[in-house]
Amino acid sequence: MSVSAFASPQRRRVLVFRELPAQQLALLQAQYEVTVANPRLPAHQAAFEAALPLAEGMIGSSVPITEAMLDQAPHLKVISSISVGVDNYPLAALRSRGITLCHTPGVLTETTADTVFALIMASSRRLVELALHVREGHWQRNIDESLFGRDVHGKTLGILGFGRIGQALARRAALGFNMPVLYHARREVDVAQQAPELLGRVQHRPLDEVLSQADIVAAVLPLTPATRGLMNEATFARMKPGAIFINGARGAIVDEAALLRALDSGTLAAAGLDVFATEPLPMDSPLRQHPRVTALPHIGSATHETREAMAAMATRNLLKALAGEAPEGLYAEGPEPL
Ligand SMILES: NC(=O)C1=CN([C@@H]2O[C@H](COP(=O)(O)OP(=O)(O)OC[C@H]3O[C@@H](n4cnc5c(N)ncnc54)[C@H](O)[C@@H]3O)[C@@H](O)[C@H]2O)C=CC1
Ligand SMILES: O=C(O)C(=O)CO
Secondary structure, X not given: OOXXXXXXXXXXXXXXXXXXXXXXXXXXXXXXXXXXXXXXXXXXXXXXXXXXXXXXXXXXXXXXXXXXXXXXXXXXXXXXXXXXXXXXXXXXXXXXHOOEEEOOXXXXXXXXXXXXXXXXHHHHHOHHHHHHHHHOOOOOOOOOHHHOOXXXXXXXXXXXXXOHHHHHHHHHHHHHHOOOEEEEOOOOOOHHHHOHHHOOOEEXXXXXXXXXXXXXXXXXXXXXXXOOOOEOHHHHHHOOOOEEEEEOOOHHHEOHHHHHHHHHOOOEEEEEEOXXXXXXXXXXXXXXXXXXXXXXXXXXOOOHHHHHHHHHHHHHHHHHHHXXXXXXXXXXXXXXXX
């Protein structure tokens, strides 16, 4: 991606802070003066900062937007995130400044649930480890039980967060793999109304019960002040000995040092992680090399189809919101603060 600006003083300005497909960029350029500058790239930082003072709209993802940036952007009306998670945005500051936040719920739900289920399979059946066993030439005779995995079908799945992705994950587990599902969420879901196909197959339980009864626990809830560090020394200790932990949410919901201790003490048999406290995962993180960790580079929604759908939805959101119309992906905080 190159830093680009198409100057024309009278047009309203939009700042694109992460790569956008050409088609979406063209839609923006047809109506707005567009600067493309990703502040995570040193070569783009100056252009990003120079664009803030005139920007009315911003679109992108994976960049923490700070109050200091908002201070530099007095004309900003809309931020359109190419993500469903909104933990990169200072929600209270946006609210108090009257800046609209949009996101991309729904279009990535099924793909992210696929990724989380893939991590469940990979961690339980040791798929990555055993594929490397073949690739590295260690398959010289039939494997013995030291390399056996664990069944997935029929095991109890605990889901932390039972919204769009949690319910899509439950469908895969309950309907495809005959797994009883326990879930922990801020409130009980009316399954008969929202997911009738899961009636009788999922149960809402307090966190402690989900942790102590599930064979596999998968986190798919947002990162908020209430969920930061949710999985820590005490909560890992409540999990079944030999259980598997999967994180498809955000890295910071987990105390990574406590996770490593839980793996090394034998509390956890394995962990499957798509997200990390620091991304990309630092080279010296012990999670990179741990034999019982399957680590992915935050690919929950990373398919061609889904990333295109997210970019298209985020672009529509931005154009609508800047036109003063109601965008499909308006981020609205629920009745309870996050
Ligand atoms: N790994 C990846 O690439 C991806 C990760 N995600 C993460 O997944 C999250 C969930 O996405 P959706 O299912 O679309 O969201 P959603 O809003 O539909 O569902 C969130 C669920 O979490 C629950 N929840 C929220 N705060 C809670 C708390 N303090 N305690 C217990 N439960 C709580 C809610 O009650 C709800 O059941 C996103 O916020 C994002 O962080 C989303 C997409 C891709
Ligand atoms: O949408 C999100 O929140 C992601 O993590 C990436 O798709």
